[in-house]
Amino acid sequence: MQKFWGKTISVSEAVELAVKTLKESIELEAVDIPIDRSIKMISSESIKCPIDLPPYNNSAVDGYAVRSVDTIGATQLNPVRLKVKCSVDTGDPLDKCGVLRDNEAVEVGTGAPLPDGADAVVMYEDSLRAGDYVEVFKQVAPFDNVNRAGDDFKAGEEVIGKGTQLTAFHIGLLASLGLRNVRVYRSLKAFVLPTGSELVEPGEQLQPGKKYSSTDYIVASLLREAGFIEVSKLSPAPDQVGEVREALLKGLEKADLAITIGGSSIGNRDVVYRIIDSEGLWIFRGVALRPGRTTSLGLINGKPVFALSGNPMAAWAGFTAIVKPSIYRLYYSSPPVEPSIVATVGERIVNVVGYRSYVRVVLSSDGLKHFVKPYMIHGSSYLSSAIRAHGYVVIPEEVEGYDVGEEVVVQLFTTRPLHVNQSH
């Protein structure tokens, strides 16, 4: 029952091994889905613009399309007088007004196609309409107030790269290309299996010595936040090889990968360890990560099984440092940018050299700068450190710590509003 981890590998090594394992075991078929259900999905191919966007020169404002040479020298005192031959709006045929000739103008709405012969638009604000004529008070240069064909995107140009996680803007772009569907990698299927005889599902009666299962809810929610993973969360399995093994094998029949919670160290009751040890294959056992050093990866029936700690913050660190980036790398994409700010160290933040540490921190502000200090509570594994701390600082393996006055990047807990104390 003595705990022995031997030499653990670094976080970077663990991520590389995990990426390799995921790539070897998971086939990422491409599927077509409607664009308005594609947010956060990952494009499986490069998408090129089939046409110029905009498709033709059009007015960027409401006003008068003109030949810019006709407006040379126009001022408030010496306006140029042009004949308004016609008016055209967005949606009208491109040739509605024919060709614009010398000293003619065409009234245009924003987005209206520029008539042949016109090369600029005078804004209403710089003109005065009088019957069939318009006085222009300001000269315009060629293509002033004109959206030129292909200015936004040119035909043939790549607009969405393979492996792009789609945002609202990509969806708008796909719509503007007339695409109703987009080809993306199918959702990844993952399940979360909490293990531990002491665990009880929320809502059930709690017997003395038992506790509610909660780390599994955190990990399942973090997985779902990625937006391209179908997650099922299983009920807690007691620490018995038979039950955990059955749940794992059954789950893996339909899923791409499993994440077990708890039972990842080498105690008597660490059944996940024993199952992978006896009938699976270890990819790595433990990582130089604090918290989260028991984070491990094995293969069962050729499918990846990440083993995370039952401790909520160790599971979070293992997920954030290893599981999440590995999954993103599977799609040839980078992990998304998380909110971060730069802050000045107000109280030394310490590392154990050789480990990559995820230190929860609190921020304060003197009105000008942000200051950061470690969130110190007895028992750094507590969930309250994620609820009450503002974010976390990642300390690399070779760094002993950050001294007062140094500037560090603070990763903010995703999407949480930041209410920083004004008193330092």
Added chain:
Amino acid sequence: MQKFWGKTISVSEAVELAVKTLKESIELEAVDIPIDRSIKMISSESIKCPIDLPPYNNSAVDGYAVRSVDTIGATQLNPVRLKVKCSVDTGDPLDKCGVLRDNEAVEVGTGAPLPDGADAVVMYEDSLRAGDYVEVFKQVAPFDNVNRAGDDFKAGEEVIGKGTQLTAFHIGLLASLGLRNVRVYRSLKAFVLPTGSELVEPGEQLQPGKKYSSTDYIVASLLREAGFIEVSKLSPAPDQVGEVREALLKGLEKADLAITIGGSSIGNRDVVYRIIDSEGLWIFRGVALRPGRTTSLGLINGKPVFALSGNPMAAWAGFTAIVKPSIYRLYYSSPPVEPSIVATVGERIVNVVGYRSYVRVVLSSDGLKHFVKPYMIHGSSYLSSAIRAHGYVVIPEEVEGYDVGEEVVVQLFTTRPLHVNQSH
């Protein structure tokens, strides 16, 4: 058809008016939902911890529970010898081993309840087991390696405030309290109505002079990203008062609010303007915002109708500066933190004083610092500015611009991986 906006109000004033309007017109009933479907929903009540967490003192490590006084002076050379009377693990009854007496130890697993009489735990690493005895090589102080009852959260303490947008950590916390459901504000119901005779739904045939409707897809996707809004996106309505009016009235029967796209300026065809003008009520018409100055808010049948530009970037700015923060304020919550970084201005970023500007920017890096410059293309309204720019800088009304060398905060386009050029 001359455009006249008169004096427009500031972004802050617009947000205040919008918050007031939303609060007066929308009733936010509370509903109970399962915790694992509650991510990003907003809690409608303050949630207090019903019990101490952890509920009892327990071991933070695998090792031996001891009376710390018994270990005074223990070293590698002069170990203290204790009798192991019993062993206890997490999930076992609290009183399994009875009371610990002088020079006794109890073997404990991580999370196991601390036996009465014990006040500290010696880690395996600092001990050697020999039969019924254990040698302790290191003295421990009271509560070393012990998670104390209530250290994480104390009974009665508020753990989730009213108006909190729930994260994975909150869900884990609710689970650890044994709660299967959580009371949140019901989803907000919104619909997006694109208007414009030139608009065609993606997938349909495009006639000359027509264009695909896309800004509505962007706004609907941005709304959905909030996580607590049920969004329906209607098909484009042509610029005819009758059709737009019918779509609006029908949509508002079931929705809390509408967002129209296009038709918000004062051209002949700006039918949204005319509908609100004739049978609605204006809350504000236009905002000192660039792009997005036509952003408006009206009431129809007592329900809020935001009118956004048909131009994708103007709609984005109106949404980001006004719609989104107003909706968040409705829930007594703050808008979420968006990813941002600090960068040095590499090329002057200009504002029109009196306007709050949302300037798309590109980042570069010399390996040490980030540099930022405006993303300049002819036609700043183009969607490519959101696809190719890294983020945006918000310039307040009173600032003329930012000069080379100044430091500015760059808001990153949410969740987009940042690949910054290393050449500046």
